[in-house]
Amino acid sequence: xxxxxxxxxxxxxxxxxxxxxxxxxxxxxxxxxxxxxxxxxxxxxxxxxxxxxxxxxxxxxxxxxxxxxxxxxxxxxxxxxxxxxxxxxxxxxxxxxxxxxxxxxxxxxxxxxxxxxxxxxxxxxxxxxxxxxxxxxxxxxxxxxxxxxxxxxxxxxxxxxxxxxxxxxxxxxxxxxxxxxxxxxxxxxxxxxxxxxxxxxxxxxxxxxxxxxxxxxxxxxxxxxxxxxxxxxxxxxxxxxxxxxxxxxxxxxxxxxxxxxxxxxxxxxxxxxxxxxxxxxxxxxxxxxxxxxxxxxxxxxxxxxxxxxxxxxxxxxxxxxxxxxxxxxxxxxxxxxxxxxxxxxxxxxxxxxxxxxxxxxxxxxxxxxxxxxxxxxxxxxxxxxxxxxxxxxxxxxxxxxxxxxxxxxxxxxxxxxxxxxxxxxxxxxxxxxxxxxxxxxxxxxxxxxxxxxxxxxxxxxxxxxxxxxxxxxxxxxxxxxxxxxxxxxxxxxxxxxxxxxxxxxxxxxxxxxxxxxxxxxxxxxxxxxxxxxxxxxxxxxxxxxxxxxxxxxxxxxxxxxxxxxxxxxxxxxxxxxxxxxxxxxxxxxxxxxxxxxxxxxxxxxxxxxxxxxxxxxxxxxxxxxxxxxxxxxxxxxxxxxxxxxxxxxxxxxxxxxxxxxxxxxxxxxxxxxxxxxxxxxxxxxxxxxxxxxxxxxxxxxxxxxxxxxxxxxxxxxxxxxxxxxxxxxxxxxxxxxxxxxxxxxxxxxxxxxxxxxxxxxxxxxxxxxxxxxxxxxxxxxxxxxxxxxxxxxxxxxxxxxxxxxxxxxxxxxxxxxxxxxxxxxxxxxxxxxxxxxxxxxxxxxxxxxxxxxxxxxxxxxxxxxxxxxxxxxxxxxxxxxx
Numbered sequence: 001x002x003x004x005x006x007x008x009x010x011x012x013x014x015x016x017x018x019x020x021x022x023x024x025x026x027x028x029x030x031x032x033x034x035x036x037x038x039x040x041x042x043x044x045x046x047x048x049x050x051x052x053x054x055x056x057x058x059x060x061x062x063x064x065x066x067x068x069x070x071x072x073x074x075x076x077x078x079x080x081x082x083x084x085x086x087x088x089x090x091x092x093x094x095x096x097x098x099x100x101x102x103x104x105x106x107x108x109x110x111x112x113x114x115x116x117x118x119x120x121x122x123x124x125x126x127x128x129x130x131x132x133x134x135x136x137x138x139x140x141x142x143x144x145x146x147x148x149x150x151x152x153x154x155x156x157x158x159x160x161x162x163x164x165x166x167x168x169x170x171x172x173x174x175x176x177x178x179x180x181x182x183x184x185x186x187x188x189x190x191x192x193x194x195x196x197x198x199x200x201x202x203x204x205x206x207x208x209x210x211x212x213x214x215x216x217x218x219x220x221x222x223x224x225x226x227x228x229x230x231x232x233x234x235x236x237x238x239x240x241x242x243x244x245x246x247x248x249x250x251x252x253x254x255x256x257x258x259x260x261x262x263x264x265x266x267x268x269x270x271x272x273x274x275x276x277x278x279x280x281x282x283x284x285x286x287x288x289x290x291x292x293x294x295x296x297x298x299x300x301x302x303x304x305x306x307x308x309x310x311x312x313x314x315x316x317x318x319x320x321x322x323x324x325x326x327x328x329x330x331x332x333x334x335x336x337x338x339x340x341x342x343x344x345x346x347x348x349x350x351x352x353x354x355x356x357x358x359x360x361x362x363x364x365x366x367x368x369x370x371x372x373x374x375x376x377x378x379x380x381x382x383x384x385x386x387x388x389x390x391x392x393x394x395x396x397x398x399x400x401x402x403x404x405x406x407x408x409x410x411x412x413x414x415x416x417x418x419x420x421x422x423x424x425x426x427x428x429x430x431x432x433x434x435x436x437x438x439x440x441x442x443x444x445x446x447x448x449x450x451x452x453x454x455x456x457x458x459x460x461x462x463x464x465x466x467x468x469x470x471x472x473x474x475x476x477x478x479x480x481x482x483x484x485x486x487x488x489x490x491x492x493x494x495x496x497x498x499x500x501x502x503x504x505x506x507x508x509x510x511x512x513x514x515x516x517x518x519x520x521x522x523x524x525x526x527x528x529x530x531x532x533x534x535x536x537x538x539x540x541x542x543x544x545x546x547x548x549x550x551x552x553x554x555x556x557x558x559x560x561x562x563x564x565x566x567x568x569x570x571x572x573x574x575x576x577x578x579x580x581x582x583x584x585x586x587x588x589x590x591x592x593x594x595x596x597x598x599x600x601x602x603x604x605x606x607x608x609x610x611x612x613x614x615x616x617x618x619x620x621x622x623x624x625x626x627x628x629x630x631x632x633x634x635x636x637x638x639x640x641x642x643x644x645x646x647x648x649x650x651x652x653x654x655x656x657x658x659x660x661x662x663x664x665x666x667x668x669x670x671x672x673x674x675x676x677x678x679x680x681x682x683x684x685x686x687x688x689x690x691x692x693x694x695x696x697x698x699x700x701x702x703x704x705x706x707x708x709x710x711x712x713x714x715x716x717x718x719x720x721x722x723x724x725x726x727x728x729x730x731x732x733x734x735x736x737x738x739x740x741x742x743x744x745x746x747x748x749x750x751x752x753x754x755x756x757x758x759x760x761x762x763x764x765x766x767x768x769x770x771x772x773x774x775x776x777x778x779x780x781x782x783x784x785x786x787x788x789x790x791x792x793x794x795x796x797x798x799x800x801x802x803x804x805x806x807x808x809x810x811x812x813x814x815x816x817x818x819x820x821x822x823x824x825x826x827x828x829x830x831x832x833x834x835x836x837x838x839x840x841x842x843x844x845x846x847x848x849x850x851x852x853x854x855x856x857x858x859x860x861x862x863x864x865x866x867x868x869x870x871x872x873x874x875x876x877x878x879x880x881x882x
Contacts, residue, residue: 001048002046002066003045003046003048003049003062003063003066004043004044004045004046004063004066004067004069004070005018005021005022005026005030005043005044005046006041006042006043006070006073006074007029007030007033007039007041007042007043007044008033008039008040008041008042008073008074008077009041009077010033010034010036011033011034012029012030012031012033012034013030014026014027014030014044015027015030015031015034016028016030016031016322018030019098020047020098020239021046021047021048021242022044022046022047022096022242023044023047023095023096023097023098023241023242023244024096024097024098024099024100024343025094025095025096025242025244025341025343026044026096026242026244028341028342028343029042029044029244029246029341030044031321032318032339032342035317035321037314037317037318037339038314038336038337038338038339039338039339039340040246040247040248040249040338040340041074041077041078041246041247042074042091042244042245042246042247043067043070043071043073043074043244043245044096044242044243044244044245045063045067045214045242045243045244045245046242047097047098047239047240047241047242048240049063049218049243050218050221050240050241050242050243051238051240053215053218053219054218054219054221054222054240057215059211059214059215064211067210067214067245070245071245074089074091074245074247075089077247078247080247082112082206082207082210083112083117083205083206083207084117084120085116085117085119085120086120086123087120087124088112088113088117088120088121088124089112089247090110090111090112090113090117090121090134090247090248091111091112091210091245091246091247091248092107092108092109092110092111092244092245092246092248093107093108093111093210093213093214093217093243093244093245094107094108094217094243094244094246095107095217095220095221095241095242095243095244096241096242096243096244097221097235097239097240097241097242098239099233099235099239100343100344100346101226101229101230101233101235102346102459102462102463103459103462103463104220104223104225104226104229104440105217105220105221105223105226105241106145106216106217106220106223107141107145107217107285108138108141108142108145108146108213108216108217109134109137109138109141109248109283109284109285110134110135110137110138110141110248111138111142111206111209111210111213112206112209112210113134113135113138113139114204114205114206115204116204117206118131118132118134118135119131121134121135125250125253127253127254128180129176129179129180129183130250130252130253130254132180132183132184132187133175133176133178133183133252134250134252134283135183135187136175136183136186136187136190137283137285139187139190139191139194139202140159140163140190141285142202142209142212142213143159143190143193143194143202144157144159145213145216145217145220146212146213146215146216147194147197147198147200149193149194149197149198150438154483158193158197159190159193162186162189162190162193163175163186166178166182166185166186170182174292176252176281176282190202210245214243214245217241217243218240218241218243220241221240221241224438224441225438225439225440225441227794228440228441228444229440231793231794232444232467233467234800234842237796246340249331249333249338249340250283250331250333251279251281251282251283251284251331251332251333252281252282252283253281253333253334254281254334255280255281256332256334256335257280257281257331257332257333257334257335258278258279258280258281258282258300258303258304258331258332259278259279259282259283259284259286259287259329259330259331259332260276260277260278260279260287260294260297260300260329260330261276261277261278261284261287261327261328261329261330262274262275262276262277262278262297262311262315262327262328262330263275263276263325263326263327263328263345264315264316264318264319264325264326264328264345265319265325265345265351265355266351267325267327267345267346267347267348267351267456267465268347268348268350268351268401268402268403268404268456268465269348269350269351269354270325270347270348270350270351270352270353270354270355270358270524271354272358274297274312274315275297275456276296276297276328276456277294277295277296277297277455277456278294278295278297278299278300279292279294279295280295280303283331284329284331284340287455287458293453293454293455293474293476294455304332304335306335307332307335307336307337310337311330311337314328314337314339315328318342319364320364322342322344323359323364323365323369324344324345324355324359324373325344325345325347325351325355326342326343326344326345327341327342327343327344327345327346328341328342329341329342346462346465347465348378348381348403348404348465348468349374349378349379349380349381349382349468350381350382350404350522350525352373352374352375352378353374353379353382353522353524353525353528354522354524355373356370356371356373356374356528357370357524357527357528358524359373367531367534368531368535368874370528370531371528371531371532371535371867371870371871371874372871372874374528374867376841376864376865376867376868376871377841377864378468379863379864379867380468380860380861380864381404381405381468382519382521382525382863383556383860383863385406385516385517385518385519386405386406386503386505386516386517386518386519387406387501387503387510387514387515387516387517388514388515388516388517391515393501393510393514394510394511395508395509395510396489396492396494396500396508396509396510396511397475397477397478397489397508397509398472398475398477398506398507398508398509399450399451399452399472399473399474399475399476399477399478399507399509400455400456400461400472400473400474400475400507401472401503401504401505401506401507402456402458402460402461402464402465402471402472402473402474402504402507403449403461403464403465403468403469403470403471403504404470404504404505405448405468405469405470405504405505406448406470406501406502406503406504406505406514406516407427407429407447407448407469407470407501407502407504408427408429408447408499408500408501408502408513408514408516409426409427409428409429409446409447409448409499409500409502410426410427410428410429410496410497410498410499411428411429411431411487411494411495411496411497411498411499411500412428412429412430412431412442412446412496412497413430413431413432413480413482413485413487413496414442414482415430415438415439415440415441415442415443416441416442417442417496418430418441418442418443418445418446419441419442419445422445422446427447428445428446428447429446429447429448429449429450429500429502430442430443430446430448430449430450431450431451431478431480431487432449432450432451432452432460432480432482433451433452433453433480433482434451434452434453434454434458434459434460435449435451435454435458435459435460435463436459440463443460443463443464443467443469444467446469447469447470447502448469448470448471448472448502448504449463449464449469449470449471449472449473450471450472450473450475450478450502450509451471451472451473451474451475452474452475452476452478452479452480452487453473453474453476454473454474455473455474456473456474458473458474460473461473464504469504470502470503470504470505471502471504472502472503472504472507472508472509475507475509477489477490492511494511498511499511499512499513500512501513501514525863528867529557529863529866529867531870532866532867532869532870533557533866533870535870535873535874536866536869536870536872536873537848537869537872537873538844538847538848538852538853538854538855538869538872538873539559539560539832539853539854539855540557540558540559540854540855540856540857540862540865540866540869541553541558541559541560541561541562541563541617541619541832541834541854541855541856541857542554542556542558542560542561542562542856542857542858542859542862543561543562543563543564543565543834543838543856543857543858543859544558544561544563544564544609544859545564545565545566545568545569546568546569546605546608546609547605547608547609547611547612549859550608550609550612550613551612552859552860553859553862554612554613554616556859556860556862556863557862557863557866558616558859558862559616559854560613560616560617560618560619560703560854561609561613561616561617561618561619561620561856562619562767562832562833562834562838562854562855562856562857563619563621563707563767563834563856564609564618564619564620564621565621565624566602566620566621566622566623566684567623567624567625567630569601569602569605570598570630575598575601576630577641577644578594578597578598578601579594579598579630580630580631580632580641581593581594581597581644581645582594582595582598582680583627583630583631583659584631584645584652584655588677588679591677591679591680592679592683595679595680595683596683598683598687599683599686599687602683602684602687602688603686603687603690603691603694604691605687605691606620606687606688606691606692607691607694607695610691610692610695610700610702610704611695611698611700614700614701614702615701615703616703617703617704617705618702618703618704618705619705619706619707619744619765619767619834619856620684620688620704620705620706620707621707621709621746622671622674622680622681622684622685622706622707622708622709622720623673623674623680623681623684623709624669624670624709624710625664625669626659626661626664626667626668626669626673627659627668627673628656628659628660628661628664629664631656631659632656638652638653638656665772665775665781666776669709669710670708670709670710670711670746671708671709671710671711671716671717671719671720671745672710672716674708674719674720674723675716675719675720678723681720681723681724681727682723682727685706685723685724685727685728686727686730686731688704688706689704689727689728689731689732689739689741690731690735692704692739692741693731693732693735693737693739696737696739697737702739703740703741704739704741704742705741705742705743705744705764705765706724706741706742706743706744707744707745707746707765707767708720708721708724708743708744708745708746709745709746709748709769710746710748710749710772711745711746711747711749711752711759712749712751712752713751713755714755714758714759714761714762717745717759717762717763718762721743721762721763724743725743728741742764742765742830743762743763743764744763744764744765744766744767744830745759745763745765745766745767746766746767746768746769746772746834747759747766747767747768747769747773747815747818748768748769748770748771748772748773748776749772749773749776750773750776750777750814752818753773753814753815753817753818754814754817754818754821755821756817756818756819756821756822756825757821757822757824757825758825759822760821760822760823760825760826760829761825761826763822763826763829764826764828764829764830765829765830765831765832766818766819766822766829766830766831766832767831767832767833767834767856768815768818768831768832768833768834768835769833769834769835770806770811770815770833770834770835770836770837770838770843771803771835771836771837772835773811773814773815773835774802774803774806774807774811774835777807777810777811777814778802778807778810778811780802780803782803785803789801789802789803800842803836804836804837804840805837805840805842805843806837806840806842806843806846808846812846812850815833815850816850819831819850819851819852830853830854831851831852831853832852832853832854832855832856833847833852833855833856834856836857836858837855838855838856838857838861838865839855839857839858839861839862839864839865841864841865841867841868841871843855844865844868844869844872845868845871845872847872848869848872848873849872855869
């Protein structure tokens, strides 16, 4: 199998289906070549070579021979010669992973230039300024990428400092306005920077330049920004990147040339309109880097009418061929169009839903394909607040609405500071003149991103949309002083740590913390969810503890409540006082008196939930946490409680100390409380059944399911089930009615999973409490593991955080065992999960494979779970391509 694949002159070794070998960029360049689309010729070095290089840190003789053979084919295709002073062939060297990682790895343009070939480029083009501008660009990019000369955050890029000084001295705004002597001097200064910082002379040999660039691109797979991006987007580390070596075409040859980035549909809204930006007399990096303010793509029709018409035709052809919205890069060289890249476009959640919906209507996709096209996690963007549109707020500044949504945070000016503040629990807004891939770790934790430069296709905009972060780009009114920690807008100064609100849908910035409100869901969203519901097998319930939560869950399509945590009901208002009285009572009679005060409160809570869930099941977990969690810790609260109870502060402190446990997670909690104090189980059961009877009398269809927590032994469940059923009988006799109900248990301890057959003799349902099951299986405290879990994931010990995605090899085996044992004993056993994993798409795929009946998650994760469950039924992960 070869390591190098050629494409050009309408023929290609490979195509779109070979992205695992050629990377996404290389595969699509080959595919476009085969489609007859104008693509500069080139060759792709496979991802397999990346793995070999990262292990050996050298390019083999066999590979170098293949590269030379491919370069010879490229010379024949172009009629130019690599390194020839008279007729030089110049190339770009670009990365291209199997999964798109925009801006995360390295690119070098104009490779092959030196003091001799730049003269040949001048002769080819007839434009000395263009040739010298290309030369200085190459030296700068090579210095950045191959030699790693970027400068510190304090000093900035040393190459940019030289360039800024030259523009200032020449009294010009753009480098292309500099004269030839100035451009030549800049290039010499750039080379001097390289020699001073590295102790090496800048390489003049084009072959040495090429091998250095190839090695740098392979190495960029493991840069911090690339690794961080893969962590955020769950991209495997073992994919590697390909390297694409492509004949240069020039958008910076003059005003009859240009470059741009476009989308076949609006990446923010999904509207079917050609969308993008371009620059005249520029190279591609100028558009995405945000160093110049680009023009809207529509203006290209006036400047380059023939190329624009061809671009529209090509974009339409590519979208229909790939059956997905495309993100394309192009260059116009002296009026002639060349396509440099196409890929399935990154888009906001709203755009993803609309595009999938519309493509079904247009006949490009089936409903099943549309459901598979949208990333479930991305829906989170649609389910969270925006700025209240009915209230007018003073606008601090306005930029481009690069990624929708709204966020509030404290201003920071540095990516590292964003991470530090986030770790301290402070929401932040990252404000930068422009972002670069090295800012990714800060962008990942920021609530929003604001830049003074750049357009809708700048680095900040593309990365923010991919992560679902709101972003305002190109906010020209901002004078940013990053090193001083402040920015200024028309006399208003905003300092590091000040609060601002960012509206990525309008492009507006506001001072202070504005109130955010929920946004409505579109018809396209509801239609997509209906399609998903028609496909999925798993039912989706919600974790909800209040009538308001239950109503929100139902609004989002929940098919019941999978976890109602009764302890949360005791922390409000006067309830906590009665709860504390019950806990501190010295005997059962005292506990019953306190519980009698709580009974009507609990009954009303359950009644409200039953009303919200009319016709749907409601699983109610009896009291779970250890009792000391309800007791006061602050001195003033202890004094107040002592007065209310009529005891001394010393006695109360002693009682609190006695109840406090060394390891409460494994202490006196869950069913152990109900066994020790059966009156607690009696009160809660009575509240449930009385509420159910009242609701039934109101014509509400109630389906209560009582869940006993933390069972480890079948006799524990037998004990508590007997209390629940006896209480139910008493209530039914008193109310002169009967309600169908179920009694089951949470499986959250390894012993319960391993003895599930015995437990299933009594249980009518299992619900896996995967939070505690993960803690007890892995021996990890969820509250403390955050100190070292990130390191475990970084070093590859864990592929995922086990508290976010089910550990299928460990916890998963216990779930599998429990399901098989339980259903073998009780064929009617209903099984679900109710931990945080119930809203995680990967975990939902696992639950589908295990044959569970339902998953349960927070209300705002319900649509995500519905879509993920449908994709699990389709037996395919999201096909949102890249």
